[in-house]
Amino acid sequence: MKKSSLFICGIILLAVLMVSCHKGRNKLVNSWKITAVEAKIPLSDSLKSAILANGMLTFTKDGHVTGFLQREITDGTYALTKGGKSLVIKDETGTPYPCESIITEDKLILDSKEMKITLDKI
Numbered sequence: 534m535k536k537s538s539l540f541i542c543g544i545i546l547l548a549v550l551m552v553s554c555h556k557g558r559n560k561l562v563n564s565w566k567i568t569a570v571e572a573k574i575p576l577s578d579s580l581k582s583a584i585l586a587n588g589m590l591t592f593t594k595d596g597h598v599t600g601f602l603q604r605e606i607t608d609g610t611y612a613l614t615k616g617g618k619s620l621v622i623k624d625e626t627g628t629p630y631p632c633e634s635i636i637t638e639d640k641l642i643l644d645s646k647e648m649k650i651t652l653d654k655i
Contacts, residue, residue, distance in 0.1 A: 558594070560636045561611075564654070565653065566588065568652065570649075573645075604624075
């Protein structure tokens with residue numbers, strides 16, 4: 534009897550976790566334009582200008598991302614964890630870009646060691 538109760542509680546917990554992670558992903562799936570860059574390490578004016586001019590990310594439901602962050606991402610992937618508070622973007626070579634994320638209906642804030650980037654939903 535105890536094992537079946539424990540099993541049911543485990544299934545319920547797993548379902549809650551999946552739904553909570555899925556909600557964050559649903560908010561993220563869209564195209565986003567970079568509107569602000571706050572450098573935490575020295576960043577050249579030309580790179581900052583390039584990021585602001587070209588910066589855009591498009592996230593899909595199947596976990597793929599394309600766009601321009603610090604450089605072009607043509608076939609990247611992403612993982613959203615901790616209830617949408619942690620985002621890791623990997624470019625096509627597998628280089629990870631981990632950051633803390635804040636996702637609202639129309640804003641996305643990515644905070645990494647190098648910079649804090651604000652994106653607006655397109």
